[in-house]
Amino acid sequence: MPDVLDRTVGLPAPSTLPDERAARRTLLDQVARLENELSQLFCSTWPRTDMPRPLVAGRGGPRLLSLGELEELRDELADRVSDSRRALSDRTWVEEQNRRLIEQMLLAPERYKWVRVSHEDIGEPGCRHWHVRPRWSFIGMLMGWWRVVISSGCPLAT
Secondary structure, eight states: OOOOOOOOSSSBBBOOOOOOOOHHHHHHHHHHHHHHHHHHHHHHHTTTSSOOOOOOOOOOSSOOHHHHHHHHHHHHHHHHHHHHHHHHHHHHHHHHHHHHHHHHHHGGGGTTTTTTTEEEEOOOOSSEEEEEETTHHHHHHHTOOEEEEEEEEOOOOO
């Protein structure tokens, strides 16, 4: 079958790819937005050390990615953002439960014998912890005298 002729000149029309600039720009904007969101999520998790890191795998060195590769990158970043949000949500829920536990321990220490909650359990830096112990050791344990002992922080370096 003959090529389509250009009617003005009578020559065959060149076979060109459709203009990908608009699609490429849209995908690059989406990738940039997702990378920004992923970095903001990472920064909001500080000082938690058990949260996912916002590292994105390399794509074979510096080069121009095809539309398919850009779509894969966008989908991978969207999954990472979703996973990071879920992990942060789960972690903040646990931290809120630990804060409530501290409040309950302070109100009724006899119900929470030997329970210990650290600063790390509520998402804060430092070495402080809340520990329910008997007042006056063994005698307090027999008498039911319990109290919450709050540590003063990190031990001194030796």
